[in-house]
Amino acid sequence: MQESRAMVKEHSRFQLEATKLGRTVTFQITVFERSDKSRTRLFAETQCHDALHFLLQFIVRDATDFDNLLRKFVSELEYRGFLASRYRLRTGRKWGEWIEIPPEGLPAPVPVAGGPSEG
Numbered sequence: 585m586q587e588s589r590a591m592v593k594e595h596s597r598f599q600l601e602a603t604k605l606g607r608t609v610t611f612q613i614t615v616f617e618r619s620d621k622s623r624t625r626l627f628a629e630t631q632c633h634d635a636l637h638f639l640l641q642f643i644v645r646d647a648t649d650f651d652n653l654l655r656k657f658v659s660e661l662e663y664r665g666f667l668a669s670r671y672r673l674r675t676g677r678k679w680g681e682w683i684e685i686p687p688e689g690l691p692a693p694v695p696v697a698g699g700p701s702e703g
Contacts, residue, residue: 591619595626596650597674600657602666615653626653640664655690
């Protein structure tokens with residue numbers, strides 16, 4: 585009997601700047617891709633500290649794509665009192681241009697025709 589194993593590999597890297605209590609933190613996040621049978625999921629984690637906590641960990645699991653992972657990460661930041669301001673992706677050996685995150689947050693995802701509907 586053959587055992588199925590999930591394949592894990594690096595998907596991408598990005599940096600995200602967020603502010604809390606007047607202090608700006610630049611998070612550096614490595615995104616991993618896990619392929620298991622017919623589905624692929626992304627996951628990432630990072631950590632920091634602030635004046636009130638020794639260590640804050642941010643863990644995102646089971647994201648369907650990078651946009652979904654970014655939304656989940658920004659949501660975790662907001663829950664812990666951070667305001668995300670901008671992010672940038674790493675392409676090859678260079679960081680891309682910063683992409684601003686509006687104060688009201690990231691825009692809602694555009695539904696895909698024929699995709700699953702929420703009810």
